[in-house]
Amino acid sequence: MSLKSLLMPAVSQHLLSVERLHKQRERWERDRVRGGKPHQLHYFHQVDDPYSALAAASLARLLARYDVVLVPHLVGPPEDAAAPERDKLVTYSRKDAQRLAHHYGLDFQDPGRQPSSAEIDWATRVLVAAIGQGQFAQLGDEISRQLWSSSENAPIEREARAMAMASPDAAQAQLLAGAALRTRLGHYLGATFFYGGEWYWGIDRLHHLEQRLQDLGASKPGVRGYLFPPARDLAQTVQRSKPASIDFFFSLRSPYSAIVAPRIFELGRLTGADVRLRFLLPMVMRGLPVPKAKRSYIAQDAAREARARGMPFGRLNDPVGKPTERGLSLIPHAEREGKGQAYILSFMRGVWAEGIDAGSDRGLSKIVERAGLPWEAASQALQDTSWRATAEANRKDMFALGLWGVPSFRVDETAVWGQDRLWAIQDALVPASQPSPFTA
Secondary structure (H helix, E strand, O other), rough: OOOOHHHHHHHHHHOOOOHHHHHHHHHHHHHHOOOOEEEEEEEEEEOHHHHHHHHHHHHHHHHHHHHHHEEEEEOOOOOOOHOOOOHHHHHHHHHHHHHHHHHHHHOOOOOOOOOOHHHHHHHHHHHHHHHHHOOOHHHHHHHHHHHHOOOHHHHHHHHHOOOOOOOHHHHHHHHHHHHHHHHHHHHOOOOEEOOHHHHHHHHHHHHHHHHHHOOOEEEEOOOOOOOOOOOOOOOOOOOOOOOEEEEEEEOOOHHHHHHHHHHHHHHHHHOOOOEEEEEEOOHHHOOOOOOOHHHHHHHHHHHHHHOOOOOOOOOOOOOOHHHHHHHHHHHHHHHHHOOOHHHHHHHHHHHOOOOOOOOOOHHHHHHHHHOOOHHHHHHHOOOOOOOHHHHHHHHHHHHHHOOOOEEEEEEEEEEOOOHHHHHHHHHHOOOOOOOEEOOO
16 A cells, blocks of 8 residues: 555545534634625636526626625636537537526527637627626626527627727736636636635535525525525435436546435436446546646535535545556446445445545455455456446447536436536436425
8 A cells, every 4th residue: 555545535534524624714704804804706707608607697696695795707718638528518518508597597598609709709898898897797697698699799789889898908818817816716617606715616506605605694684595406316216117227427536426326326226217337437547637726626526515415525545547447347247246336336435435445455355345245256357357448438428428527427318417417317217297206
């Protein structure tokens, strides 16, 4: 066992602990109060990002609910290292934003194209002027609606003469400044909110921010609940005569895969749907870089999502490399023995919540045996390398769906990316006309 494997569980448990988080928040609030500063909420808006359009549509309502001062910034797209499959990301983002908007009652329709460079330039210059005039919260939604109009160049033709516009140089300066601040604070995407040392990406995570502001007493009178409540999971058996199968694309090195695995398996059990294990090699093991800011945010966000659902997470032992390869080699064996799901759950809990080194026989045998698999047979299965071809075939199938990251899921014609889209798979399996069988 390496020194890194020995130290990582204790270090990660400390860094991701709720106790450390509370101390950080208390320190931040003490400094804010001592400095006589308001609750200051930074928002980073990417003009041509559909998720930013949804966030902009939420700003006015968010400000009406909380005593916060909004500080908006404009930023460009993420760097290539943070968006390794940019074309797929761009196309999927429009479709996903439309799905998310429908889910939460917002107005966004995928026009089937990205805004033109002229439209982006127009919107950027108008929004820079709006920031200078303190009107971003009022105009951000309106400009986004016009930008995403299905009629090409419609916003320029209709509104360019009627709105104040910053100069091209001022717009470029704002983009550079916004990107620099976003990098310094530790993020890489648009549609992101930053408050008190923590990041919240998109409207999916606003309920975490709202809960924090509510705990601080920053709510305005009459505020209850959240603008966008977290999705509820299925809580009881739903009778289906011929339920569709669920393709579960996952990586053993993905913390989001780890925290969604129990939920997708439970969904399969309650609906009778077969969950097909479509494992992949992690991005970094396929030669794709994962920037430090991205790794850090994913770990913090996964820990936050796990805490919200009462799931163990945080004492991790990164299975990159040999541990993942050994873990993947045993999935076909576990499936042949009827223990596929039990093995995945044991492995995920072991490396993401218990700090087990899956690269050692001692660690992997513990994972294997508590899943109900004898170690002797499993140790022999470690020599089988046929899993590599299966992992590559799974990757190709996932890419063919227009997806590129894990966890991803498919049921019939519904294909989604992300543990926070499990509700879309539920919707595909459970008819909307049925009485609601969900729980918070």
